[in-house]
Amino acid sequence: MQINETARRTYETAMADLRNFMANPWQTEMAPYQVIPHVYYVGNKYVGSYLLDTSEGLVLIDAALQETVYLLFESIRKVGFDPKDIKKVLISHGHVDHTGGLRIVQEYSGCEIWFPKGDAFFLTERRDLILEEEHAPEFEVTGYYNYDDMMDFGNIQIQPVHTPGHTPGCTSFFITVHNNRTTLLGMHGGLGLNGLSKAELLQNGLPASLQEDYLNSLKKLVNVPVDIVIPSHLSHFPGDYLGMIANNTDGSGDALRVPDAWKLLIEDRIAQAEALFKQDELIDEN
Numbered sequence: 112m113q114i115n116e117t118a119r120r121t122y123e124t125a126m127a128d129l130r131n132f133m134a135n136p137w138q139t140e141m142a143p144y145q146v147i148p149h150v151y152y153v154g155n156k157y158v159g160s161y162l163l164d165t166s167e168g169l170v171l172i173d174a175a176l177q178e179t180v181y182l183l184f185e186s187i188r189k190v191g192f193d194p195k196d197i198k199k200v201l202i203s204h205g206h207v208d209h210t211g212g213l214r215i216v217q218e219y220s221g222c223e224i225w226f227p228k229g230d231a232f233f234l235t236e237r238r239d240l241i242l243e244e245e246h247a248p249e250f251e252v253t254g255y256y257n258y259d260d261m262m263d264f265g266n267i268q269i270q271p272v273h274t275p276g277h278t279p280g281c282t283s284f285f286i287t288v289h290n291n292r293t294t295l296l297g298m299h300g301g302l303g304l305n306g307l308s309k310a311e312l313l314q315n316g317l318p319a320s321l322q323e324d325y326l327n328s329l330k331k332l333v334n335v336p337v338d339i340v341i342p343s344h345l346s347h348f349p350g351d352y353l354g355m356i357a358n359n360t361d362g363s364g365d366a367l368r369v370p371d372a373w374k375l376l377i378e379d380r381i382a383q384a385e386a387l388f389k390q391d392e393l394i395d396e397n
């Protein structure tokens with residue numbers, strides 16, 4: 112019982128954080144930075160957004176909260192671009208901290224929105240899993256990822272990979288950037304374990320098999336030869352990512368090229384997930 116309640120508090124803490132950031136968005140303000148040439152962090156302290164300056168125009172990955180869109184736009188302007196020029200937004204998963212800002216971004220720029228098919232139910236019959244309409248207004252989905260296809264933007268290619276677990280449709284991005292040298296950036300779409308205890312899955316009417324999906328999809332990704340990890344939430348990185356960013360003063364990305372960082376990130380999450388799911392087994396046995 113004790114353990115079950117601990118897991119529930121984790122979920123509730125995550126929701127409390129979210130409510131707090133929606134009520135006080137300025138607390139999430141963070142200076143944008145160039146990851147490597149043509150790739151910029153324009154997210155906030157809480158949740159990541161990445162701007163890609165591609166041959167086909169601006170591509171944004173994740174739109175954060177509706178309440179923080181003004182910070183997103185400011186960050187995009189600070190790194191030298193106009194948010195009106197966003198051509199496409201790619202979404203990692205259906206949760207509101209990645210999608211809440213989409214309506215404003217789409218109305219302002221007229222951008223396309225690409226979404227994981229497996230999370231489309233968040234926008235229809237399970238809107239209760241997202242939050243109220245006032246925080247997550249509807250937007251128009253242009254299309255769903257075809258996981259067999261590389262999305263080619265000329266100087267940048269993005270391979271979406273279906274990595275279910277955190278949500279059924281959770282999608283990770285492997286981004287190949289051709290500058291003087293070619294760099295592979297890796298963003299896991301959803302590493303959060305909040306909501307993944309059996310009790311929480313049951314409570315939210317989601318399949319218990321998401322636990323197995325989470326582990327299986329992580330294990331498939333361990334050996335992807337990622338040069339630079341771009342975390343979906345900066346806090347998920349098992350190390351001093353803010354320190355690494357501070358050292359990336361020239362924007363070359365050299366300070367972010369940590370050998371095995373991707374492997375460490377994924378292995379760290381596998382270990383955390385196995386520990387959480389093990390607790391569920393103990394509860395089952397009782």
Ligand SMILES: [Zn+2]
Binds near residue numbers: 204303
């Ligand atoms: Zn999420």
